[in-house]
Amino acid sequence: MTDTPQPLIEVHPDAAALATAVAGELLNRIADAQAAGHVPHIGLTGGSIADAIHREVARLAPASGVDWGAVVLWFGDERFVPADSPDRNVNQARAAFLDEVGAFRVHTAPASSEAGSAEESAASYADTVRAEGGGDFDVLMLGVGPDGHIASLFPGHPGLDATDAIAVAVHDSPKPPPDRVSLTFEALNRAQSVWFLVSGEPKADAVRRALAEVPAGQAAAALRETPARGVTGRAETVWFLDADAATLI
Numbered sequence: 648m649t650d651t652p653q654p655l656i657e658v659h660p661d662a663a664a665l666a667t668a669v670a671g672e673l674l675n676r677i678a679d680a681q682a683a684g685h686v687p688h689i690g691l692t693g694g695s696i697a698d699a700i701h702r703e704v705a706r707l708a709p710a711s712g713v714d715w716g717a718v719v720l721w722f723g724d725e726r727f728v729p730a731d732s733p734d735r736n737v738n739q740a741r742a743a744f745l746d747e748v749g750a751f752r753v754h755t756a757p758a759s760s761e762a763g764s765a766e767e768s769a770a771s772y773a774d775t776v777r778a779e780g781g782g783d784f785d786v787l788m789l790g791v792g793p794d795g796h797i798a799s800l801f802p803g804h805p806g807l808d809a810t811d812a813i814a815v816a817v818h819d820s821p822k823p824p825p826d827r828v829s830l831t832f833e834a835l836n837r838a839q840s841v842w843f844l845v846s847g848e849p850k851a852d853a854v855r856r857a858l859a860e861v862p863a864g865q866a867a868a869a870l871r872e873t874p875a876r877g878v879t880g881r882a883e884t885v886w887f888l889d890a891d892a893a894t895l896i
């Protein structure tokens with residue numbers, strides 16, 4: 648018996664339709680929270696479908712009524728490279744929408760030009776999360792890799808085992824760049840709404856594995872193989888898919 652809500656699955660015809668739907672829903676959630684006098688905290692992700700969603704947010708933002716001074720934006724993971732690197736998730740999001748909408752309450756893990764090591768960067772990011780209220784995201788968006796990774800928590804990697812930590816350093820990432828900082832399962836699981844964003848046939852098997860029911864005795868192994876199994880929202884978990892990503896469910 649569990650009180651965790653079952654995941655919802657929303658399938659859109661293609662990546663463009665998925666991006667438009669998620670961007671619109673995100674702007675609605677932010678506007679509704681602000682109308683209720685709340686400053687929402689939103690967790691952003693890197694990756695290809697996130698970039699398309701961010702560009703749709705920029706396009707739809709003017710009509711949304713969102714006050715970008717009253718929303719706090721975070722990244723679930725960041726690449727430990729120089730601050731001006733195009734590989735930084737924050738730089739990709741700045742180019743796609745943050746600069747255009749004028750968002751300025753944006754937090755991410757310090758870059759390699761700002762911290763001596765990925766461990767230092769993770770500790771500093773964790774301090775920022777604590778100082779800003781503990782990382783209770785209203786909406787946390789997570790891209791999913793074809794291997795089932797979310798944020799920078801990769802199958803079989805030591806970061807999966809982190810306890811009593813908000814953020815961890817990641818080395819030898821199977822996807823470049825190799826050095827990264829990621830929020831931990833503990834931190835990611837504090838979100839009210841978790842939205843998985845998945846597009847494309849190469850990710851269909853990761854979606855299948857993430858949503859598959861497994862016997863209790865196999866749950867830990869399944870999570871190590873497919874880290875996306877390890878995050879659920881307190882109020883809702885939604886899988887936003889395009890048709891290609893949904894072919895195996």
Ligand SMILES: O=C1O[C@H](COP(=O)(O)O)[C@@H](O)[C@H](O)[C@H]1O
Binds near residue numbers: 697724793
């Ligand atoms: O490296 C990363 O990859 C994932 C997914 O990216 P995608 O290009 O396969 O969509 C992303 O969620 C994560 O934030 C990022 O650092």
